[in-house]
Amino acid sequence: MSVIETTGLKKQYAGNYVLKGIDLQVEPGMILGYIGPNGAGKSTTIKIITGIIDEFEGDVKVLGLDVRTEALEVKRRIGYIPELAALYDTLTPVEYLKFTGKLYHLSDEVIAAKGWELLKLFDLADKADARMNTYSKGMKQKVLLISGLMHNPEIIFLDEPLSGLDANAVILVKEMLQQLKQSGKTIFYSSHIMDVVEKISDRIILIDKGQVIADGTIDTLRQQAQQGSLESIFKSLTATDSATTHTAKEIIDVLNS
Numbered sequence: 001m002s003v004i005e006t007t008g009l010k011k012q013y014a015g016n017y018v019l020k021g022i023d024l025q026v027e028p029g030m031i032l033g034y035i036g037p038n039g040a041g042k043s044t045t046i047k048i049i050t051g052i053i054d055e056f057e058g059d060v061k062v063l064g065l066d067v068r069t070e071a072l073e074v075k076r077r078i079g080y081i082p083e084l085a086a087l088y089d090t091l092t093p094v095e096y097l098k099f100t101g102k103l104y105h106l107s108d109e110v111i112a113a114k115g116w117e118l119l120k121l122f123d124l125a126d127k128a129d130a131r132m133n134t135y136s137k138g139m140k141q142k143v144l145l146i147s148g149l150m151h152n153p154e155i156i157f158l159d160e161p162l163s164g165l166d167a168n169a170v171i172l173v174k175e176m177l178q179q180l181k182q183s184g185k186t187i188f189y190s191s192h193i194m195d196v197v198e199k200i201s202d203r204i205i206l207i208d209k210g211q212v213i214a215d216g217t218i219d220t221l222r223q224q225a226q227q228g229s230l231e232s233i234f235k236s237l238t239a240t241d242s243a244t245t246h247t248a249k250e251i252i253d254v255l256n257s
């Protein structure tokens with residue numbers, strides 16, 4: 001059974017379609033890499049599947065639940081780690097985790113115990129009482145990761161989750177995702193950091209201009225694009241290689257003019 005299923009998923013803003021019919025079936029217990037150029041529609045897809053955006057065309061089911069009619073139950077069973085979230089940074093991480101933990105109906109005791117343990121494991125224990133407006137970007141990202149995972153969700157959506165993290169934290173998160181997968185969780189992972197996507201994903205979906213243009217394992221994609229790394233596959237399938245060189249030159253020309 002698929003844990004995520006979208007059929008004919010379309011989304012428009014003022015008559016302009018940014019998703020043009022996405023059909024996805026995601027099996028449980030895998031890491032799915034969801035990639036594409038800026039503006040391709042990755043975040044929009046994630047926001048629709050997680051029930052944040054509720055106006056769309058087509059059907060979306062998560063864990064067999066219709067996100068239109070059962071959005072609350074869907075939200076309870078998934079975790080979403082957004083990109084550059086509007087995190088309430090006048091709060092301390094402890095206060096923030098208490099707030100988000102309550103949204104998932106976790107008890108005060110569970111929030112306090114788990115929150116504290118996780119803050120320690122993410123190396124934030126000594127800053128646990130500081131307001132997050134004094135935090136670095138990576139430190140805030142760690143708090144978002146904790147808050148998206150603390151209720152032990154069945155599916156975890158990550159939108160550029162490594163942004164701002166240092167090398168040790170990146171290694172930690174990659175290892176954590178592998179272990180979550182081994183315990184049967186499904187990971188929907190969207191990122192621009194191609195070498196990480198290439199290493200951790202069991203399946204990769206590449207979208208461009210609101211459409212799926214490649215779908216398969218890294219080996220299948222390699223055969224399809226006749227290229228080596230995921231980065232070169234990405235460039236070849238989205239045809240940005242020579243265009244990028246040209247644009248870079250144009251930017252330099254404008255700067256020099």
Ligand SMILES: Nc1ncnc2c1ncn2[C@@H]1O[C@H](COP(=O)(O)OP(=O)(O)OP(=O)(O)O)[C@@H](O)[C@H]1O
Nearest residue numbers: 013014018036037038039040041042043044045192
């Ligand atoms: N609220 C909105 N109103 C109008 N257009 C929007 C809105 N949100 C997103 N879009 C448009 O939808 C398209 C897809 O955006 P989306 O954020 O899903 O892309 P993305 O693939 O996540 O990009 P990135 O890699 O830059 O994060 C873009 O053209 C964007 O301008």
